[in-house]
Amino acid sequence: MFKYLAAALIALLSSSAPAQSTLKYALGDVVSIDELPLLVAVERAKKRGVNVEVTAFKSEEIATQAVINGQADIGQGTPYAAVEKVNVPIRFFYQLSSLQFYPIVNKEFYKSWKDLDGQEIVVHARGSGTEAIMNLMAKQQRIKYKNVSYVPGSQVRAVGLLKGNIKASILDASNKNYVMKEAPGKFIILPLGRVKASDEALFARKEFLEKNQAAVAVLVEELIRVNRQINKDPGSIVAERKKLGLLKDLPAKLEAEILPYFKEGVETGIFPNDGGGERAAKNDLEFFHLSGALKSANTKVENFWTFAPLKAALAKLK
Amino acid sequence: MAGKSDVAGRLGWQLASFAVFFGLWELAGRWPVSAAFPSFSSTFLALMEMLRDGSLGRAYWLTLQPLVIGIVLCGVAGIGFGIGMGLSRTVEWLTLPVFIILQAAPMAALIPLITYVYGIGLASKVLAVILLAAPVIVMNSYKGIRNTHPSLIQMCRSFLGTRRQEVLKIVLPHAAALIFTGLRLGLAMGFIGIVIAELLITPTGIGDLITYHSSVADYPKMFAAIASIVAVAALSLHALERLERRLFP
Numbered sequence: 001m002f003k004y005l006a007a008a009l010i011a012l013l014s015s016s017a018p019a020q021s022t023l024k025y026a027l028g029d030v031v032s033i034d035e036l037p038l039l040v041a042v043e044r045a046k047k048r049g050v051n052v053e054v055t056a057f058k059s060e061e062i063a064t065q066a067v068i069n070g071q072a073d074i075g076q077g078t079p080y081a082a083v084e085k086v087n088v089p090i091r092f093f094y095q096l097s098s099l100q101f102y103p104i105v106n107k108e109f110y111k112s113w114k115d116l117d118g119q120e121i122v123v124h125a126r127g128s129g130t131e132a133i134m135n136l137m138a139k140q141q142r143i144k145y146k147n148v149s150y151v152p153g154s155q156v157r158a159v160g161l162l163k164g165n166i167k168a169s170i171l172d173a174s175n176k177n178y179v180m181k182e183a184p185g186k187f188i189i190l191p192l193g194r195v196k197a198s199d200e201a202l203f204a205r206k207e208f209l210e211k212n213q214a215a216v217a218v219l220v221e222e223l224i225r226v227n228r229q230i231n232k233d234p235g236s237i238v239a240e241r242k243k244l245g246l247l248k249d250l251p252a253k254l255e256a257e258i259l260p261y262f263k264e265g266v267e268t269g270i271f272p273n274d275g276g277g278e279r280a281a282k283n284d285l286e287f288f289h290l291s292g293a294l295k296s297a298n299t300k301v302e303n304f305w306t307f308a309p310l311k312a313a314l315a316k317l318k
Numbered sequence: 319m320a321g322k323s324d325v326a327g328r329l330g331w332q333l334a335s336f337a338v339f340f341g342l343w344e345l346a347g348r349w350p351v352s353a354a355f356p357s358f359s360s361t362f363l364a365l366m367e368m369l370r371d372g373s374l375g376r377a378y379w380l381t382l383q384p385l386v387i388g389i390v391l392c393g394v395a396g397i398g399f400g401i402g403m404g405l406s407r408t409v410e411w412l413t414l415p416v417f418i419i420l421q422a423a424p425m426a427a428l429i430p431l432i433t434y435v436y437g438i439g440l441a442s443k444v445l446a447v448i449l450l451a452a453p454v455i456v457m458n459s460y461k462g463i464r465n466t467h468p469s470l471i472q473m474c475r476s477f478l479g480t481r482r483q484e485v486l487k488i489v490l491p492h493a494a495a496l497i498f499t500g501l502r503l504g505l506a507m508g509f510i511g512i513v514i515a516e517l518l519i520t521p522t523g524i525g526d527l528i529t530y531h532s533s534v535a536d537y538p539k540m541f542a543a544i545a546s547i548v549a550v551a552a553l554s555l556h557a558l559e560r561l562e563r564r565l566f567p
């Protein structure tokens with residue numbers, strides 16, 4: 001009798017045990033305007049009973065470490081190399097945005113890709129997406145750089161360009177706009193074919209994703225909703241920020257950049273309506289293999305991505 | 319005979335200490351304390367690979383340039399300043415507060431500021447080395463001069479020695495040991511300065527190996543780069559300490 005009662009009690013407890021309602025989210029960057037879609041989704045998920053605690057770390061590596069060691073549940077970034085090497089199964093499950101970078105040169109010295117043959121360029125870091133883009137273009141244009149220097153941070157490279165220390169580099173959208181505004185007519189943006197790889201993606205331990213399907217699905221659903229809303233009307237994010245009181249202490253100068261940033265993003269299609277999925281996974285593996293971050297040539301998608309959370313969320317949204 | 323066995327015994331204890339440390343490291347890596355913590359054996363193999371493919375050699379060539387330039391500049395100007403401060407009250411009043419503040423300031427917070435003025439090249443890294451090494455070198459030279467035994471100076475004066483003779487024959491030889499200690503400690507600070515600069519300003523040399531291997535999750539190579547700079551710094555300082563003991567027994 002007692003055995004049956006105990007079994008019934010255990011069954012009752014395990015069925016009624018809620019999925020983890022607090023997700024610890026590790027971000028390897030300063031929370032700024034490009035994180036607004038995430039912040040909006042976090043607020044909406046909270047209303048549905050899923051708390052997402054966002055912690056901003058100094059770098060993507062530290063955020064990745066936090067996920068590997070189990071101190072954070074979900075990480076943001078593209079640590080493909082870590083996922084390939086570390087013996088803890090980590091999987092990507094959602095693409096927040098794809099890469100949006102602009103090769104920029106000082107007009108006084110260079111005017112086209114061909115002019116960069118045998119010249120020095122400056123990118124973010126060794127093995128980074130920015131280096132991969134520049135290498136990809138060198139391959140396409142059949143040119144060879146003399147030297148590639150590393151200066152982390154688009155903002156730092158933007159200052160370097162304006163000061164004249166850097167003559168050719170690659171910047172993100174907001175810093176490209178800043179440089180073009182500060183020194184009109186001094187720089188040229190070199191044409192770039194569409195790079196489809198992820199700029200920011202979400203990843204977590206496989207085991208965590210399996211155990212917390214419900215909570216993760218709520219967050220993914222809300223992220224997709226926000227992206228769809230932005231793609232329909234970029235101005236919606238500005239209104240939503242005001243309504244929810246997000247990034248209240250943003251300086252006026254940056255506040256004015258919100259709308260242009262999202263308009264440009266929508267035009268170049270960096271916010272996926274479907275969370276990236278298999279298309280993003282394929283593009284990423286190709287791109288990060290080319291960048292040198294992924295060493296193995298025959299990388300299998302299922303060793304890097306899991307599509308179950310995204311499929312569950314998309315099914316609910318249709 | 320007893321001396322020889324003494325040396326052997328000491329060496330044995332030192333080797334045992336290394337063996338225990340590396341053994342614990344190996345255990346911690348195999349346990350593992352974290353998925354990102356490599357064992358000693360994998361780190362050692364990574365170090366050998368980096369030596370073989372030349373990446374470690376190239377990194378040291380880049381790291382040692384600003385370090386050597388910075389230490390040479392500090393050695394010449396810093397000792398000069400220290401001696402000046404020790405010999406002249408005016409120079410002391412003018413410059414002592416600057417070096418005391420520099421010695422107390424948290425340098426890791428100041429180094430990123432250098433980039434605003436000196437950009438991201440070699441000059442910034444040399445300056446980072448100088449900012450860390452100079453206060454120690456200057457303060458030691460200054461104290462060495464100031465702590466000259468007064469009876470020695472009185473003796474020089476009672477023999478009608480000139481000021482020049484007093485400085486060259488009494489004060490400087492007396493302060494030499496402390497000045498040399500300052501140089502050794504300055505080099506230790508210089509190693510800290512160059513690694514901070516390479517991690518915080520732009521990744522070059524050893525800083526590049528650490529950040530790159532960390533970003534591609536090659537933890538054995540990242541640990542090997544860190545362990546190598548620790549070993550190079552420790553061995554350089556040990557060599558200088560032995561030289562110091564020989565020069566100023």
